[in-house]
Amino acid sequence: MYGLQNNDWLIGIFRERSRWVPCFLKTSFWAGTSITQWSEGINACFDEYVHSKTSLKQFVEQYERALRSKVEKEFQEDFKSLSQMVPCITRFDMKRQFQIAYTIVKFKEFQQELTEKMYCDIESIEDGSFGTKYVVTEDFTVRERIKEKKFEIVFERDKCTFSCSCHLFEFRGIICRHPITVLIHNKLSVVPDNIYFDVGGRM
Numbered sequence: 151m152y153g154l155q156n157n158d159w160l161i162g163i164f165r166e167r168s169r170w171v172p173c174f175l176k177t178s179f180w181a182g183t184s185i186t187q188w189s190e191g192i193n194a195c196f197d198e199y200v201h202s203k204t205s206l207k208q209f210v211e212q213y214e215r216a217l218r219s220k221v222e223k224e225f226q227e228d229f230k231s232l233s234q235m236v237p238c239i240t241r242f243d244m245k246r247q248f249q250i251a252y253t254i255v256k257f258k259e260f261q262q263e264l265t266e267k268m269y270c271d272i273e274s275i276e277d278g279s280f281g282t283k284y285v286v287t288e289d290f291t292v293r294e295r296i297k298e299k300k301f302e303i304v305f306e307r308d309k310c311t312f313s314c315s316c317h318l319f320e321f322r323g324i325i326c327r328h329p330i331t332v333l334i335h336n337k338l339s340v341v342p343d344n345i346y347f348d349v350g351g352r353m
Contacts, residue, residue, distance in 0.1 A: 230254060240264050242334070256324065263318075263327045270331040273300065281306035284335075286328045301328045307336070 154160055163170070199212040236257050238245045248260045266288075274285045284303045289296050302315045312319075318326035 227253065227255075236261070244330075244333070259322070259324050263324060264330060267327045267330050267334070270327050272331060272335055278304075280304060281309075281311070284332050286331050288327070303328050303332050305329070305332050305336075 199216045200209055204212065234254065235249060236254055238249065238261070240261075242264060245261065245264060249257055252260060269289045270286050272284055273287045276283045276285075281304045284305065286301045286303055287298050288301065289298055291297075304313045305311070312329045312332075314326055314328050316326055316328060318324055319329075
């Protein structure tokens with residue numbers, strides 16, 4: 151419509167879209183998976199069942215087989231999560247709370263966040279009209295050098311609401327290390343049952 155098919159700037163930002171698009175999606179729940187990964191996952195799921203010469207009738211039959219196989223694998227994972235327990239690697243009480251609530255895979259992700267909490271420190275605390283704002287610094291190793299990054303967490307203790315500037319909870323459904331740091335600072339050894347994040351997504 152606007153004759154911009156050969157615009158160098160648009161072509162350039164489209165080529166580099168993997169570097170800037172995620173920042174517009176991090177407040178939406180994608181279970182930590184990008185659109186590209188989702189597409190690749192779907193393709194991998196059907197690769198062993200269909201190919202370029204599969205007829206329409208064969209495709210329908212193979213599609214049903216693929217779905218049955220996927221459901222069976224999910225049942226097996228559910229059974230494994232109910233019958234097995236991943237060892238806890240910290241002494242925080244909240245780990246047992248999530249050990250029961252999460253699947254094995256998700257609990258391992260949460261344990262990773264709990265472990266990474268050791269690299270976080272609270273730099274400042276400021277009371278405001280919308281709750282208490284904490285600035286949490288986290289140390290990263292980049293090319294063998296320690297770099298510091300800051301995150302803002304707003305915690306309304308009375309309402310039990312959290313918001314974190316990294317948006318990991320909104321994107322992956324996992325409580326990140328920054329609110330965990332604030333919870334431990336407030337002597338909350340377990341996550342309250344009624345806690346929720348500012349996006350309205352109940353835990």
